[in-house]
Amino acid sequence: MVVTVRRGRPRNVDADQRILAAATRSLLDGGYHRFTIDEVAAAAGVAKTTLYRRWPTKDHLAAAVVAGLQDDVPVGDSADLEAELNSYLGAIAAGLTALRDAGNADDGSPGTVAEMVAATGRHADLGRLSRAQFAKRNAQGIGMLSRAVDAGRLRDDVDPGVLFEQLAGALYYRVLLSGEPIDSAYVHRLVRNALTGLLIPQGEPT
Amino acid sequence: MVVTVRRGRPRNVDADQRILAAATRSLLDGGYHRFTIDEVAAAAGVAKTTLYRRWPTKDHLAAAVVAGLQDDVPVGDSADLEAELNSYLGAIAAGLTALRDAGNADDGSPGTVAEMVAATGRHADLGRLSRAQFAKRNAQGIGMLSRAVDAGRLRDDVDPGVLFEQLAGALYYRVLLSGEPIDSAYVHRLVRNALTGLLIPQGEPT
Amino acid sequence: MVVTVRRGRPRNVDADQRILAAATRSLLDGGYHRFTIDEVAAAAGVAKTTLYRRWPTKDHLAAAVVAGLQDDVPVGDSADLEAELNSYLGAIAAGLTALRDAGNADDGSPGTVAEMVAATGRHADLGRLSRAQFAKRNAQGIGMLSRAVDAGRLRDDVDPGVLFEQLAGALYYRVLLSGEPIDSAYVHRLVRNALTGLLIPQGEPT
Amino acid sequence: MVVTVRRGRPRNVDADQRILAAATRSLLDGGYHRFTIDEVAAAAGVAKTTLYRRWPTKDHLAAAVVAGLQDDVPVGDSADLEAELNSYLGAIAAGLTALRDAGNADDGSPGTVAEMVAATGRHADLGRLSRAQFAKRNAQGIGMLSRAVDAGRLRDDVDPGVLFEQLAGALYYRVLLSGEPIDSAYVHRLVRNALTGLLIPQGEPT
DNA sequence: CGTTAACCGAGACGGTACGTCTGGTCTTTAA
């Protein structure tokens, strides 16, 4: 059993939270553009060094903020694949919509979402982290679909991995590129459409 | 008919091209990060004013560069929907891959693609322009699918608009988020998967 | 004949003066410690970059300020060597006293004078410049003394260079090290003392 | 009789010396610029607190280092004033030269000497201490000269205090301002020059 | 053929944020 011996003054956990809170407020209110290290530090009542000790870059802090915004989406295991997907993708859509509108006019602009994606391209470590997150999310979605295949509810000549990319991809396509809304009506339409021709009719439960 | 009367010294058309050439080189070689107005102007042998007279913003110039990189993808009208889609999406994928690798290590980073998307979020006009481009592209893809429906080759309970988003979305999802490659093998897999259960078997041509 | 061709927007001479004025005020009021680039820039109504375009370093700006404070000391050519020296060294002493008391308590602290000397040690170019100034000043003083030797008013076995160092050195010794005042009474005492035994009695003018 | 009762962990006397040693090395090797509290503490294997418990300020530590470098200059009492002065001023010059060249190129830069003088201006207590040291040194020199006057070897219309300032001042003038060397040749020249016209020829010892 | 309006190169300028550095203090656990 490994016991890490702590030496020196411990990190002020309170500071972490004050910083994240201030950063979240700043990012959501003003968008990435007006999100400033100096301002966040001041709002959190913290020295800039304290902030930089935790996040090496403005981009890293922003990423932490965004990570903190996402609730863990619980994945159910019901027999109703369509409902399951609606719920899962609906949660993703909600998070994206919130972030997209952070601090900017209500046109179709990708806003902060795009900035965060760009950030993952500016720092290799952020990129790895982000991709790991997406891999995890993918695994969840794929699991959902695979289970349906195994249970005989979904055609087995479908590739769950690719199918999930079609679903998630459509959402991001709208947010980042076409600018169209991704409300729950759309999510339902998307799921229904993607499952067309793939569902295997189930016999009445005896 | 309106004729705008030009007075004074005419624009140096040569400059436009020198700037674009220099900018393209810079953007592709060094990525968005090292893409600098001063550096581009110097490389083009042009004053910054000359540059700003043509593009109001670094982002606008970058957008022009990217626009110049994309070939118009011709849309065919053959009876083979799958081949058609493979070709169309393959062209898009090729363009994206080239841009994604501009000036950065060959990890899965979204690189310049993401920066350009972010740029559309920073300037309303670029956003409108970009979304118009995507609308046009969508229209092409949707047309392709609609024609297949009309011809009885594709189930008519499918929503062509959404289906196309599933296809294009999957590509962008890989480029921007999951970082996985989008080579032609993937494109084929994607198209085949998306059409599973949707194609209507055709009788033998008599 | 060399004609320098001016290209580009010319420097704003006004800015130079506003900066120097603000800097002088700041340095004299608050001493080197509170002398801050940001503050000076703000007070001068100038961007920091404008300031850094002219002086590469805070130390350089401070040096410029000090250089601007020193009046050119006119060197006379009268027959009265003692009076001449009193006047010359008195001017130097006055400048030093003013600077020494810039923004600090009236103890014997060397204050800003020492900081400026230290600055010449931090930047090779400032050092060269400063030493050139001192060389010039020395030349003046030495000239004064040499003329007296030539005129038969000063013993010719004296080394004018070293003698001048004794005079100027005593002033700086007081300012920088012992902290004692260098008012005009002291200057007179110093000059008289240094000339003791060296002056050659002159016959009555016929 | 007062006995201070010490409780708790006793000071580590070893630490004082390790710190001073590390500080001396750092100051002499890298000059004042690279002389850093963190670095010294690390090199001494000591916590910053331990260091600050002993010296309240970086400047104070530096001053302690410099104080430790200076040997006490023994003052003789021979009949040969010139030799006496040569020896006394020579010792001072040697100390200054060593410090001036600490960690910097061999130009005429005042280097660490100037920084230390500036330090005396930043902290009133260091100033007082330093000036007390100089007063003591002055007293020694003045004593030397006064004895010569009393013994009839030096003209009695000379002011020993001012004369000593001329001598010491010339050394510091070279080190701090003009940047010229102060080797023993110069010291001899200086002393000889300062005494010119002041020495009273002594009759042959009977 | 001179005027005029727009262009061009060069480079200074305002503005703003970034990330760094370092001094000196504070808070832990351990001796």
Place this chain on the structure above:
DNA sequence: TTAAAGACCAGACGTACCGTCTCGGTTAACG
């Protein structure tokens, strides 16, 4: 109480880059 370790506050520094401006000078088309 001291020590080691290291977090913390504070505040200035110098840099980078954007987009604007001001020069001197050029180049057509207009009148």
